[in-house]
Amino acid sequence: MALTGKPGAGLGVGPDDATAVGSDAPGNLPAALTLSQNAVSEPIVVGNSLWQSSDPLAYQGGLEPDVTHLREVEASGIARRDDARWSGVLEVIPTKADYVLDLIRANSLWPLLSGLACCAMEMMSSATSRNDMDRWGMFPFRASPRQADVLIVAGTLTTKMAGPLVRLWEQMPEPKWCVAMGDCTCSGGRYKRSYATIEGIDRVMPVDVYVPGCPPRPEGLIYGMMKLQQLVKDRRGHWPDRAVGPTVPEDV
Amino acid sequence: MTATPHVHPPQEVPSDDPRVELDAATGAFEPIPPYPPRTERESEFYTLGDGEMFINMGPQHPSTHGVLRIVLKLDGENVVDLDPVLGYLHRGVEKLCENADYHHSIAYLDPLEYISSLFCEWPGVLAFEKLLDVEVPRRAEYIRVLATELNRILSHSMFIGWMALDLGGLTPILYSLIERDEIAEMLAALTGQRLLFNYLRIGGVNGDLNHEFLSRLGDWMSRATTQIESNLTLLNENEIFVRRMRGLGTLDKETAFRMAVTGPNLRASGVPLDFRRAHPYSVFPELEFDIPTRDEGDCLARYLVRIDEIKQSLRIIDQCLENMPDGPIMAKLPRLLRPRPGRAYAAVEGPRGQYSAYVISDGTDQPFRMRIHDPSFVHLQSVGVLMPGHLIADAMAVMASLDPIMGGVDK
Secondary structure (H helix, E strand, O other): OOOOOOOOOOOOOOOOOOOOOOOOOOOOHHHHHOOOOOOOOOOOOOOOOOOOOOOOHHHOOOOOOOOOOOHHHHHHHHHHHHHHOOOOOOOOOOOHHHHHHHHHHOOOEEEEEOOOHHHHHHHHHHOOOOOOOHHHHHOOOEOOHOOOOOOOOEEEEHHHHHHHHHHHHHHHHOOOOOEEOOOOHHOOHHHOOOOOOOOHOOOOOOOOEEEEEOOHHHHHHHHHHHHHHHHHHHHHHHHHHOOOOOOOOOOO | OOOOOOOOOOOOOOOOHHHHHHHOOOOOOOOOOOOOOOOOHHHHHHOOOOEEEEEEOOOEEEHHOOOOOEEEEEEEEEEEEEEEOOOOOOOHHHHHHHHHHHHHHHHHOOOOOOOHHHHHHHHHHHHHHHOOOOOOOOOHHHHHHHHHHHHHHHHHHHHHHHHHOOOOOHHHHHHHHHHHHHHHHHHHHOOOOOOOOOOOOEEOOOOOOHHHHHHHHHHOOOOOOHHHHHHHHHHHHHHHHHHHHHHOOOOHHHHHHHHOOOOOHHOOOOOOOOOOHOOOOOHHOOOOOOOOOOOOOOOOHHHHHHHHHHHOOOOOOOOHHOOOOOOOOOOOOOOOOOOOEEEEEEEEEEEOEEEEEEEEOOOOOOOEEEEEEOEEEEEEEEOOHHHHOOEEHHHHHHHHHHOOOHHHHOO
16 A cells, blocks of 8 residues: 555545644644545445354354444544545455454464374475475474464473473463374373383373374475464464463373 | 562461462573583683683573584674583483393384484494394395485485574475475375384394385475475575585584494595495495585585485385395394394494494393484594584574484483
């Protein structure tokens, strides 16, 4: 959107007398508060055709939120003409911030760079040239848990590593998701009978997506991450309801 | 960290709320162990001198090649001393092998070093074959050599990428993973798996050469040399890389022997020891290849030796394809193996050094004892000799040049 020139000029919907005056200038009514004859009188309602949650209870069951300023704003006419941003056409977007935030979250999943064992090789492979996870917005592998959204547990989790891994999971800020990659993290896999491993990481932390395979191919991990994207959009993670905090037993 | 007690009112938070525990320090990443020093070395190391401090590296750290924790004692930016803490990937492989029958224990061997899986299987399989007095068909031996040399190229190309990554360059690993993925797909056509091949069997191999593998291999071999060399110009002609690697982490011949270093790390110190020539196994006496060595013993030499080994591996693959005999790929063996009581030892030359296995049989269908020797574990001890005196950033380069894989270290 061009910021130079008269707002709305050339777009055919703005008022002719609109001037680019700051709304805080004394004596000047902000441009957004002046009503125009050319403005669209009814708000254009854009249906949510982007996704639908498979969980009927997600997003408060599709009900209208109790507390919203949408109707008041609509009645006051303040948001009718925000020419600079919406060209006067889209006056009110009847959506919820959660929808938009979930769309943003799902398309920018930042995994944590924490490979434990063999599966880390396939995780690296899925992040680099041949199978480029970045195409779906799953790329920047962060070395710090503070900057990561997704913990891809790639490899065998041993009892000694369980404490540090749960610590990493706790250090990640909410909302966060966990992908169990490989048989070892799903169920114990080929090390199920070992004295030193944890038989599935869901014994110590919540898991959103299981990707079986020993190891799964990079396509498998990408498929799992796409499932996670759908899950984020579906709001099936319900992260406020999830148990946070250490779930490791004391003797681990 | 001062201990400020967080008191939760019991009427607000129920006692079984897991969130209460969040404020309790678990101590997982405290550099100083919670117990009093057990040895003289520990009490000496965990006593700070003037101006020194501890830094805890790992167990989650991108340049430790896995889950290794190193407690670094630093003076400013110089590494004074270090204490590696192992066991974060200890999976109890040896014990699992002792509770599985001979065929089954091969599956436990190959996740040891997950970028050179075939080399982890091979000494175990060789030792079992020695116990059983099996003669492996010649075609199977050639297929083994062919597959393992491909695996060696895979491992070395990953080394090149990691080496550059630990020095701060992100681009070369993209190129080396292109190579790695091509070879992995090729071996997946042969073995059915991209990473943990589980291909060698007692008395042969799992499957014969197939059309997809051979067409992929021929396609790749026709451009492998030029492709690898063009990838390497990224690093070999990089002034910063070469100058930084030269003279870094020099390992002289005597120290290398004392630290039991084998493989390319030893050959970079000027010792032409290669188990394919020193203790020949399989069909290596029939194959022509050189043993590349360097005299410098620094990180650059260890890097260049591996590049030369890639070229030698290409030579071996060429000869294997040329001399590939016809015949069976498996020896005739009963399903249930009960070798005679006894002991067997076998060693192979892998991309990191000597991989070996020592098996004791008591006449049952399970190994009585299975000892796995892995070069990563042995090479990690020379980190304690090489790292002190370097800057932190260079210390990581030293560790990367030794190329340890934590799966093999912790078993």
